[in-house]
Amino acid sequence: MSKLTELSLKERPKATNSYVIKGGKPLKGEVVVQGAKNAALPALVAASLSDEMVEVKNVPLELNDVNNLITLLREVGVEVNSKDETTLTVNGEGWRSTELDPNIASKIRHSLLLLGGSIAKDCSLYLPLAGGCEIGDRKHDLHVLSLKNMGHEVIESGEGIRAIPELDNVNHTEIEFYYPSFGATLNVIFASVLRNGKVTSLKNAAKNPEVLDVIQLLEQMGATFHWTDENTLEIIGVDKLNGTSYRVMSDRIIVSTMIAAIAVTKGNGTIIGGNENVLETEVAIWRKAGLNIQQKENGLFVDGNYKIEPVNIETKAYPGFHTDIQPLHAIIMLRAKGSSTIKETILDGRFLYCEELNKLGANITIENGGFTCVNGASGQVAILEESSPLMGTSNLIASDIRGGAAVVLAALAADEQSEIANVYQIERGYSNLPELINTLGGNVERK
Numbered sequence: 001m002s003k004l005t006e007l008s009l010k011e012r013p014k015a016t017n018s019y020v021i022k023g024g025k026p027l028k029g030e031v032v033v034q035g036a037k038n039a040a041l042p043a044l045v046a047a048s049l050s051d052e053m054v055e056v057k058n059v060p061l062e063l064n065d066v067n068n069l070i071t072l073l074r075e076v077g078v079e080v081n082s083k084d085e086t087t088l089t090v091n092g093e094g095w096r097s098t099e100l101d102p103n104i105a106s107k108i109r110h111s112l113l114l115l116g117g118s119i120a121k122d123c124s125l126y127l128p129l130a131g132g133c134e135i136g137d138r139k140h141d142l143h144v145l146s147l148k149n150m151g152h153e154v155i156e157s158g159e160g161i162r163a164i165p166e167l168d169n170v171n172h173t174e175i176e177f178y179y180p181s182f183g184a185t186l187n188v189i190f191a192s193v194l195r196n197g198k199v200t201s202l203k204n205a206a207k208n209p210e211v212l213d214v215i216q217l218l219e220q221m222g223a224t225f226h227w228t229d230e231n232t233l234e235i236i237g238v239d240k241l242n243g244t245s246y247r248v249m250s251d252r253i254i255v256s257t258m259i260a261a262i263a264v265t266k267g268n269g270t271i272i273g274g275n276e277n278v279l280e281t282e283v284a285i286w287r288k289a290g291l292n293i294q295q296k297e298n299g300l301f302v303d304g305n306y307k308i309e310p311v312n313i314e315t316k317a318y319p320g321f322h323t324d325i326q327p328l329h330a331i332i333m334l335r336a337k338g339s340s341t342i343k344e345t346i347l348d349g350r351f352l353y354c355e356e357l358n359k360l361g362a363n364i365t366i367e368n369g370g371f372t373c374v375n376g377a378s379g380q381v382a383i384l385e386e387s388s389p390l391m392g393t394s395n396l397i398a399s400d401i402r403g404g405a406a407v408v409l410a411a412l413a414a415d416e417q418s419e420i421a422n423v424y425q426i427e428r429g430y431s432n433l434p435e436l437i438n439t440l441g442g443n444v445e446r447k
């Protein structure tokens with residue numbers, strides 16, 4: 001078993017600054033997607049709640065966010081080792097009270113989950129403000145209020161959050177969310193699973209596939225959950241969690257990325273590991289738009305060589321249209337005959353990528369939608385009109401993970417060459433986007 005040391009991290013290939021994309025070719029063939037970042041990150045925190053070794057398989061180990069979380073877990077005393085290219089072993093016996101390094105904690109959103117983790121392990125934690133994609137005001141009030149409701153001390157300052165477990169105060173707790181926050185649901189779960197004999201009831205819990213994946217891992221570790229109605233999750237605390245081995249689900253956002261890549265280049269191919277059960281709303285919309293998408297035994301087959309009709313969408317909590325997938329949907333709509341709209345109701349800053357698409361010749365305007373987003377900011381609508389064929393350009397910028405990936409896909413559909421900078425953002429969520437695209441016959445080079 002090799003240890004992921006600082007040295008081995010330094011020995012990783014030199015960071016890529018930009019991608020050079022030569023467009024104009026239909027993507028064809030078969031491609032395999034990696035494990036889901038947004039399931040793997042919480043799975044690693046869940047695994048750290050046991051004092052025994054938990055093996056987590058199908059972890060996208062090359063991702064910047066995964067490496068940052070591993071560093072933070074080690075800072076709090078958790079032992080994390082690599083077993084092979086996609087498997088980590090985690091042992092949480094050494095959890096200790098810590099103040100986390102702001103340089104790392106502030107780079108990722110899911111550093112927030114260490115709050116629930118540390119409380120579960122009866123350790124105090126100072127967490128500098130979490131980061132992640134800059135896609136609007138990303139609030140954390142539900143995280144803080146829930147932990148306080150459970151009886152713990154949580155002190156906020158402008159720079160960070162300090163959580164101090166008060167396990168003697170803990171009793172049965174009822175919590176209700178005004179919105180099914182993904183991260184806050186996980187924090188409630190983590191802070192509750194080890195409260196032996198105590199029940200936490202969470203109304204309006206997030207039920208997205210990544211949360212259900214983590215629940216499945218925790219059940220395998222001996223945790224007890226019960227859905228008392230469609231949206232209320234009861235967590236019945238146990239006194240210990242055992243070691244196990246678990247495989248993280250495939251990344252449904254990368255599956256969607258490859259669907260959009262095939263669609264915008266009018267190609268066809270199979271995305272191995274694709275499962276329409278976790279993309280029901282999105283796949284139904286894309287079929288309505290005209291894509292031929294078929295579930296096969298080994299994945300999703302997509303034929304993009306059809307006329308695309310405009311379809312209007314609105315992002316919503318699962319099972320609604322996923323906000324992370326709307327930039328990829330926009331790429332499919334670039335081919336539509338007629339205008340379409342995207343209403344973003346969850347995060348107010350998610351349309352930065354549209355400016356980059358316009359540099360390639362797209363015809364998108366952003367309007368104030370006259371509604372309020374989940375985070376309280378005023379909401380926007382993107383209006384996508386038909387445009388002339390796209391033309392490559394060299395001054396593209398990746399603003400965030402999914403917006404950045406969307407711009408790469410648009411450049412694939414453009415004539416001539418493009419270059420996109422700031423791909424660190426893309427590589428927080430896609431370790432091998434150029435390789436995935438090149439496997440299908442595309443041409444994306446790292447620079």
Ligand SMILES: CC(=O)N[C@H]1[C@@H](OP(=O)(O)OP(=O)(O)OC[C@H]2O[C@@H](n3ccc(=O)[nH]c3=O)[C@H](O)[C@@H]2O)O[C@H](CO)[C@@H](O)[C@@H]1O
Pocket residue numbers: 038039041109110137138139140141142143144179180181182183184323324346347373374375
């Ligand atoms: C690492 C990870 O898995 N990130 C995903 C997760 O982020 P994250 O866990 O941050 O997303 P949430 O579901 O918590 O947030 C969604 C919305 O709720 C608001 N909110 C959230 C918490 C809170 O305490 N108060 C509050 O108002 C946020 O500002 C945002 O407007 O879900 C997002 C929404 O599907 C995705 O875009 C991210 O890819």
Ligand SMILES: C=C(OP(=O)(O)O)C(=O)O
Pocket residue numbers: 037038065108109110131132133134135324401402429
């Ligand atoms: C927004 C995302 O991630 P994060 O919450 O980590 O910024 C994402 O995965 O698209």
